[in-house]
Amino acid sequence: MKKNLTKFFYFSVIFIFCLSFLSCTSVNEKSFILATTTSTQDSGLLDYILPVFEKETGIKVKVVAKGTGEALEMGKRGDADCLLVHAKSKEEQFVNDGYALKRYDVMYNDFVIVGPKEDRAQIKSTGNDPLLAFKKIYENKVAFISRGDESGTHTKEKEIWKKLNINIKGEWYISAGTGMGAVLKMADEKKAYTLTDRATYLSMKDKISLVILVEKNPILYNQYGIMMVNPKKHKIKEKEVQTFIDWILSDKTQKLIGEYGRDKYGQSLFIPNAKK
Amino acid sequence: MSVRICNIQKTYNSKRVLDIENYHFKENYIYVIRGKNGEGKSTLLNIIAGIEKPDYGEVLYDFKTDCLRYDISMMLQKPYLFNTTVYENIIMGLKYRKINKNEIDKRLKRYCSYFKMGELMNKNAKKLSGGESQRVALLRSAILESKLMLLDEPTSSMDYENTLMAEKLILDMKNKGSTIIMVTHDMSQAKRIGDKIILLEDGRINYD
Amino acid sequence: MASEILPVIFLSLIVSFTSTFIASVIGISAAVPFSIKNFKLKKYILRINEVLMSMPPVLMGLIVYVVLSKEGSLGNYNLLFTPFAMIIAQTLLVMPIVFTLTVSSLSKVSVEIMKNCKVLGAGRFEIFISIINECRMQILSIITTGFGRAISEVGAVMMVGGNIKGHTRVMTTFIAFETGKGNFREAFIIGGILLFISLIVNTLIHCFKGEAE
Numbered sequence: 001m002k003k004n005l006t007k008f009f010y011f012s013v014i015f016i017f018c019l020s021f022l023s024c025t026s027v028n029e030k031s032f033i034l035a036t037t038t039s040t041q042d043s044g045l046l047d048y049i050l051p052v053f054e055k056e057t058g059i060k061v062k063v064v065a066k067g068t069g070e071a072l073e074m075g076k077r078g079d080a081d082c083l084l085v086h087a088k089s090k091e092e093q094f095v096n097d098g099y100a101l102k103r104y105d106v107m108y109n110d111f112v113i114v115g116p117k118e119d120r121a122q123i124k125s126t127g128n129d130p131l132l133a134f135k136k137i138y139e140n141k142v143a144f145i146s147r148g149d150e151s152g153t154h155t156k157e158k159e160i161w162k163k164l165n166i167n168i169k170g171e172w173y174i175s176a177g178t179g180m181g182a183v184l185k186m187a188d189e190k191k192a193y194t195l196t197d198r199a200t201y202l203s204m205k206d207k208i209s210l211v212i213l214v215e216k217n218p219i220l221y222n223q224y225g226i227m228m229v230n231p232k233k234h235k236i237k238e239k240e241v242q243t244f245i246d247w248i249l250s251d252k253t254q255k256l257i258g259e260y261g262r263d264k265y266g267q268s269l270f271i272p273n274a275k276k
Numbered sequence: 277m278s279v280r281i282c283n284i285q286k287t288y289n290s291k292r293v294l295d296i297e298n299y300h301f302k303e304n305y306i307y308v309i310r311g312k313n314g315e316g317k318s319t320l321l322n323i324i325a326g327i328e329k330p331d332y333g334e335v336l337y338d339f340k341t342d343c344l345r346y347d348i349s350m351m352l353q354k355p356y357l358f359n360t361t362v363y364e365n366i367i368m369g370l371k372y373r374k375i376n377k378n379e380i381d382k383r384l385k386r387y388c389s390y391f392k393m394g395e396l397m398n399k400n401a402k403k404l405s406g407g408e409s410q411r412v413a414l415l416r417s418a419i420l421e422s423k424l425m426l427l428d429e430p431t432s433s434m435d436y437e438n439t440l441m442a443e444k445l446i447l448d449m450k451n452k453g454s455t456i457i458m459v460t461h462d463m464s465q466a467k468r469i470g471d472k473i474i475l476l477e478d479g480r481i482n483y484d
Numbered sequence: 485m486a487s488e489i490l491p492v493i494f495l496s497l498i499v500s501f502t503s504t505f506i507a508s509v510i511g512i513s514a515a516v517p518f519s520i521k522n523f524k525l526k527k528y529i530l531r532i533n534e535v536l537m538s539m540p541p542v543l544m545g546l547i548v549y550v551v552l553s554k555e556g557s558l559g560n561y562n563l564l565f566t567p568f569a570m571i572i573a574q575t576l577l578v579m580p581i582v583f584t585l586t587v588s589s590l591s592k593v594s595v596e597i598m599k600n601c602k603v604l605g606a607g608r609f610e611i612f613i614s615i616i617n618e619c620r621m622q623i624l625s626i627i628t629t630g631f632g633r634a635i636s637e638v639g640a641v642m643m644v645g646g647n648i649k650g651h652t653r654v655m656t657t658f659i660a661f662e663t664g665k666g667n668f669r670e671a672f673i674i675g676g677i678l679l680f681i682s683l684i685v686n687t688l689i690h691c692f693k694g695e696a697e
Contacts, residue, residue, distance in 0.1 A: 033565055033646075042665050047649075064565060064646035078554030079564050181665040207666045234554050327599045350603035356596045359618055369604035416604065426603070 031060035032237035032244070035071035035080035037152055038179035039109075040224070043199035043269055048260045053247055059240045067179075069150025075099055075227070078234025082241045086152035086197075086224045100227040106248055107257050107270040108223045111156055113214035114184070114201060115142075115193035123193070124213045133214045134160050141172040143192035145183050148175030156222065157195045184208055197222055199269035202261065224270070249274040277338050277347060277423035277455050278303040279324060284333035286319055286479075293319055294330070295479040306450050307457045308470035315476045317459045318353050321426045324457065325350040337424070346373055350426040353459075355413035357401035362393070362412050365401045369420045387419045390445045391438060406433035411442075418445055425449060427458035431465065443469050489658075489670075493677060496654040499567055499641070500634040503574035507634075508627050511582030516615050518583075519590040520598050530587065536580035541573075545643030548573040552644065567652060569644040577640060578630040585626045590619055621693055628689050632682060 040046050041063060050061050064071075064080065068087045074080040076099050084106065085091060095103050113123065113133055121140040123133035137144050146168075147154040161168050174192065176183050180200040187194040188208040201212070214220075226245055231238045247253055254272035261269035279301040286294040293316035301307055309317050322328035324335055325348055337343035349369060357365050366388075370380050388397075391411045396404070401412060414430050427446070431439040447469055450456055460466055466473050475482045518526070550556050552564040552572070563569045594615050601611045616623060638656035645652035647661055655674050662671040 033648075038664075060651075062565060062646070062648040062651050064648055078559070179664045182663070185664075185666045204666050235560075322599075325603050327602050345602070345607075346605045348603065349605070352600060352603065356593075356600040358597075358614065372601075372605045372607070372610055420605065422605075 029060055030058060030237075030240055031062055032081040032240040033062045033064060033079070034082045034084060034244070035064050035066060035074045036084040037068050037071060037086060038065045038181070039086070039153070039197045039200050040084060041065040042179060042181045043197075043203050043261075045199065045257070045260055045270060049248075049253065049256055052253075052256065053244065057243055057247070059243060061244065065179075067147070067149040067151030068155065072099075075229045078229060078236065081229055081236040082244060083227045083229065084224060085227075086222050087155040088223050088225065090155065091225050091227065095227065098230060099233065100230050103225045103227045104245065104249060104274065106224045106226050106274055107254075107272045108221060109197055109199050109270045110216065111153065111195055111220040111222050112198050112201060112212045113193060113195055113220075114187070114210040115213050116191040117209065117211055118191075119213060121193070126214065128214050128217050130160055130214050130217050130219050131164060135164055135166070137172075137193055138164070138166050138168075141170065143172050143174060143190055145174045145176050145187045145190065145192045145194040147180065147183055148177045149179075151180075152222070153180060153195060153197060156220075160195075160219065184210065199261070202265045202267075202269060205265075223273075277343070279424065279455070279457070280336040280339065281320075281324075282334050282336065284320075284323060284330045284335070286316065286323065286328075286330050288319075293479050294323070296320075296333075296481055299481050301455060301457060303455050304450065304453055305455060305471045306446065306469055307455075308466040308473045309457065309459045309476055310461070310463070310466060310473060311476035316479050317476050318428055320476065321350065321428050321457065321459060324348075324424075325426050346420075347423045348426065349417040349420040349422040349424075351413050351417045351428060351430050353428040355409060357404065357409055357412060359402050360400070361398050362401050362404070363397045365412055366416045366419060369416055373420070383419050383421075387415055387445070390441045391415070407435060407438060410434055411438060414442055414445070418449055421449075421452065421454070423454060425454050425456045427456065429459050429461065431460070431462070439465070489674065489677075491650055492653050492655055492658050492674070495567065495652070496635060496656070496678075497681070499570045499574060499654060500631055503571045504578055504627060504631040504634050506571070507575045507578035507630060508582050511579045511630075512586050512616065512623060513612075515583050515586035515590065516594065516612055519587050519594040530584065533580045533584045533587075537584050539577065539580070540639065541577055541637045542639035542643065544573055544577050545640030548576065548640065548644045564644060565646040565648060565652060567645070570641045570652060570654070573640040573644050574634045574637060577637060578634050581633060582626055582630045585629065586623060589622045589626065590615065593619065624689055624692055628685055631685060635678070635681065 036046070042065070046063055050063070054060055064074070066074065068085040068090065071080065071083055071085050072090060072094055075083045075094065083100070091103050094100055113130060115121070115123065121136045121142045123136050126132040126136065146157055174190070176186055180196055181204060183194055184196055184201065184204050185208065186192070188210050198215070226248060228238070228241045228245060229236050254274055257270050257272045258268050261267065281296050281299045283298070284294055284296045285292065293314070309320065311317050319328060323330050334341055337347070358368065366384065367380050370383065393411070393415075396408060401409070404412065410430060410433050414427070417425060417427070431442050434442060443465065446456060446458070548569060549564065552558050552569050563572070597615050597618050598611050601614050606614065636656065638660055641652070641654055642657045642660065645654070645657065647653050647657040653661070655678050658674050659671045662674075
């Protein structure tokens with residue numbers, strides 16, 4: 001009995017070791033790394049469109065979801081092949097610095113300001129003016145949760161504060177440093193306000209009691225861009241990435257993006273706007 | 277095998293436990309070392325066995341500085357028995373020497389007859405009493421039939437009957453041609469089997 | 485649901501098994517002779533390993549990330565965001581644990597065993613095997629401790645693996661990810677499976693202990 005068990009133990013160890021070796025070495029398939037924002041992944045968009053791409057081309061897309069800041073940093077170091085992010089000014093800077101050759105518009109969604117139903121700061125009455133809404137939040141010192149992770153959402157939020165010339169400090173302002181989903185959950189727990197992209201909010205709507213208070217304002221426009229990391233700076237999977245960029249900008253894919261979320265939420269989460 | 281000790285010195289915590297200028301252990305003799313506790317008896321055996329290094333000096337085996345590790349066997353003062361059956365413990369050294377099964381069986385028969393080992397053979401060696409452990413440890417050294425056998429108080433926990441059998445075993449080993457160096461506190465035992473009795477005092481060898 | 489969770493569990497097990505295996509082979513092979521020999525730097529090496537033992541996984545993740553990154557010294561091998569990277573990070577995390585624990589649990593007996601083996605004519609390798617065999621129970625539970633650290637670790641694998649779906653997503657990063665999205669149900673299911681696995685591993689160890697006695 002003892003010998004059998006010992007044998008079984010050794011056998012299984014060796015077996016698992018071999019298996020792991022196999023599974024690790026068999027990754028020679030065509031693939032590239034797409035660094036993107038948490039919003040595209042958390043909203044489920046990528047899970048919706050990527051299988052189509054993989055089926056059509058046989059290229060596997062490895063998605064690493066980080067804040068826009070971290071995703072750009074990954075691009076700078078050459079750890080990602082392709083970037084799909086939403087902080088236009090930073091992206092343009094990225095191209096100007098030579099880390100990428102070209103940036104393409106892909107789609108947009110919009111940011112919304114959400115908060116508890118009671119709306120203690122009365123921002124609903126601002127008539128969808130985000131500047132006024134932020135000002136009221138500041139004046140009333142109601143809890144506001146910031147992503148605080150240099151993501152596109154965070155960048156947008158900082159832009160608005162800057163426009164208002166408000167020095168954001170105080171106990172009411174909570175810098176979370178995590179993804180959008182986690183921040184929404186946190187805002188829900190703390191009955192706080194926050195700035196979120198519509199896609200993530202809609203995908204989590206059933207699980208939280210926050211409501212949209214300010215929306216549909218040009219200031220809250222959220223443009224996504226796609227860039228290939230400069231192949232002259234780093235050895236990247238140029239061919240695969242080019243295939244992907246061509247594919248995502250194609251009419252068919254653009255239509256697919258526009259369809260995502262309609263059946264579930266009754267509205268598109270992302271509006272495609274690739275320029276031809 | 278003869279053993280010559282040349283200028284061996286060993287110091288523990290600034291206390292000199294061994295300081296032997298020159299001594300020759302002749303082949304095919306039984307040497308019995310006596311002495312008070314802490315006089316370096318075990319240290320001397322360990323140095324001859326090669327499991328401790330002297331601070332200074334060297335040991336010659338048959339006039340050479342090195343010898344085959346299979347030529348020496350030793351029973352330590354507090355023998356460590358392996359966590360397996362008594363049988364496996366006894367044949368451990370034979371396995372190291374890659375000796376075949378037939379020869380192992382032959383030797384087992386020959387040596388286990390000294391003590392009543394029958395029931396003990398399949399017991400776990402960790403569950404033996406002090407006397408039983410010493411018998412196993414003595415057997416696993418003797419069964420190797422090595423040219424030099426070092427025994428550090430081999431019978432200290434044995435009862436009288438087993439002590440006598442152990443002495444018979446040691447004498448038989450000598451008759452087969454082994455050189456035996458042993459430590460004991462039992463004066464009468466030393467007189468019964470020792471060809472030469474050595475007194476170790478202040479780290480030096482004095483004849484009795 | 486199952487088709488999404490199964491690869492995650494599978495990868496978790498493979499990564500943790502492999503890294504524990506490598507770390508154990510290296511750690512134990514180094515620890516056995518280390519516990520016998522006495523030399524000047526011994527105390528310092530042990531002290532360093534004790535510090536490494538309580539190293540925060542995220543720091544280890546950061547170091548491995550920087551080394552494997554395209555601009556790092558091993559950047560040419562394209563290892564970042566692969567299971568290999570995760571195995572490297574976990575191996576480095578587990579190795580000091582296995583090493584330190586093995587040294588401290590062997591230090592009392594290994595010299596004793598070594599002497600007894602030597603006087604029976606054992607060679608170096610036979611002594612090594614004997615020491616491991618004599619202390620197999622302690623070593624087995626040390627390996628389990630290492631495995632526990634590997635499989636429950638989230639910071640390092642998140643950083644160097646990137647939590648890529650179907651490629652480097654393991655149980656712990658799955659839990660962190662789903663919790664972030666607010667999907668507590670999925671997170672709890674995987675959490676339960678994680679607990680169950682540690683239960684199985686512990687039961688196996690007890691089986692071995694029982695048989696050894």
